[in-house]
Amino acid sequence: TQLLEQSPQFLSIQEGENLTVYCNSSSVFSSLQWYRQEPGEGPVLLVTVVTGGEVKKLKRLTFQFGDARKDSSLHITAAQPGDTGLYLCAGRGANNLFFGTGTRLTVIP
Amino acid sequence: NAGVTQTPKFQVLKTGQSMTLQCAQDMNHNSMYWYRQDPGMGLRLIYYSASEGTTDKGEVPNGYNVSRLNKREFSLRLESAAPSQTSVYFCASIYPGRSRPEAFFGQGTRLTVV
Numbered sequence: 001t002q003l004l005e006q007s008p009q010f011l012s013i014q015e016g017e018n019l020t021v022y023c024n025s026s027s028v029f030s031s032l033q034w035y036r037q038e039p040g041e042g043p044v045l046l047v048t049v050v051t052g053g054e055v056k057k058l059k060r061l062t063f064q065f066g067d068a069r070k071d072s073s074l075h076i077t078a079a080q081p082g083d084t085g086l087y088l089c090a091g092r093g094a095n096n097l098f099f100g101t102g103t104r105l106t107v108i109p
Numbered sequence: 110n111a112g113v114t115q116t117p118k119f120q121v122l123k124t125g126q127s128m129t130l131q132c133a134q135d136m137n138h139n140s141m142y143w144y145r146q147d148p149g150m151g152l153r154l155i156y157y158s159a160s161e162g163t164t165d166k167g168e169v170p171n172g173y174n175v176s177r178l179n180k181r182e183f184s185l186r187l188e189s190a191a192p193s194q195t196s197v198y199f200c201a202s203i204y205p206g207r208s209r210p211e212a213f214f215g216q217g218t219r220l221t222v223v
Binding site: 004006009031033035040041042043044045048050088090092096097098099100101102 | 142152167209212214216217
């Protein structure tokens, strides 16, 4: 099993603050993805990173893939209440997408 | 533009009862997956179907069976429900993409076994 560990597990911050969440594995992945899941809904894809060292920006969200393709981070600038949700990373296996345990983010207005 | 549709959305079963969770996708994807989501455990793969007519076990298949009825539909059956199967179940349709796979999820089925 290719384990993906996410940290922190829970994060509660004030609106306007910056934050970073992490996704780490002992395995190398050909790609890593980040999903956001809102209550009562299924996860929705935010981004896919493929190349070691790759940085992708999606408005206030910045995603980075580690040079060794074993880890990734998600940085949110000036968090807003709409960013509240469960953030999941996922790595592609042979016949599967392996999901991390998630970071539950709450942004307090 | 339905994407992935799961039914039912909520279900309560008594221990030992059986039920089938239905999933259908309209994106013409070959691959479909069933995950369960438990607090602190993330999404764990139960079964998957890489193409019509094939199914394979995932990480936690015990207590479940699946049927890939056609390209659109992939059902999950609990033959004799147990409290340990209380969970939220998600069906996903996977666009393989050579290096950028994307999973499209249904809204989930919240199952409670009492």
